[in-house]
Amino acid sequence: MTGVDGSVWPFVGRDDCTLETPLRLGKTPAGLSGAPGKHDDDQNVDQPGVTWRSKTLLPNVITLKSLRFGPVTRGQDALDRWLQFCNAFGDGRQLGEFHALSLLSGEPRDRFQYWRLLSELPDPDYMQVINTGFVNVGDIALRSDESWWREDPVDVSYTPTQFAGATVANMCDDDVWGYWEIIGPITNPTIGLAGESITILVTVPAGQSWKINTDPNNFSIRDGANVDRSWLRHYWRKKAPRKTAAIPLALGGTSTNSNTRIRLVLPQVYRSAL
Structure with missing residues (x-):
């Protein structure tokens, strides 16, 4: 305790x-x-x-x-x-x-x-x-x-060479909303999971990151200056399904380099403590 x-x-x-x-x-x-x-x-x-x-x-x-x-x-x-x-x-x-x-x-x-x-x-x-x-x-x-009981979340980052065919595991007891971080440089980044694919028509400069919480109860899009960009009216409606070892991801964008990353965080929730 x-x-x-x-x-x-x-x-x-x-x-x-x-x-x-x-x-x-x-x-x-x-x-x-x-x-x-x-x-x-x-x-x-x-x-x-x-x-x-x-x-x-x-x-x-x-x-x-x-x-x-x-x-x-x-x-x-x-x-x-x-x-x-x-x-x-x-x-x-x-x-x-x-x-x-x-x-x-x-x-x-x-x-x-x-x-x-x-x-x-x-x-x-x-x-x-x-x-x-x-x-x-x-x-x-x-x-x-x-x-729910929680465990440390799934926290994975993908480089541009890993975008194609990327998957993620969600082995917890419930469908969960994803938290995304897009680290520049990247133009028109695409993110989504479980068949959803949404492209944001922006450029994220090198050294900056956009943070996106897709949970509708705490939805937010914040740019590299931490300014609210939810008025862009992009919404994600797919959760990461429970007990699934390989959830397909939609990751993309142009004008990337070796510093570009797309990070995905999935909460891990369980009915019991054991």
């Missing part, structure tokens, strides 16, 4: 508890298997069943179950460390991170969510912390504003 102040708190076994690593869990955290959801249906009079429209995934809640602080060496240092632990949670208006590290078929995974404090921390007897170096914290609920 990374606190809202940037402090890092690993969970260890009882024998490994120290002032540096004082936290341990009595049970596996809840919320690792995915956020709850609800179906959006239409139903008419005399209709047997419903007409399914979509499913809404709710925010995910990670519950640190049977959390214990210590035992660590008792004394004032124990109290100081306890207060640092409390400060790491903030008050629910700040964000921390929770990472689930696992190994599947020999491949390491690091999936994470950003969280905010949902439940309040206990109010222990501070003298007990000093005298015993131990607090039976209980359960603490951390809420992610998102449903």
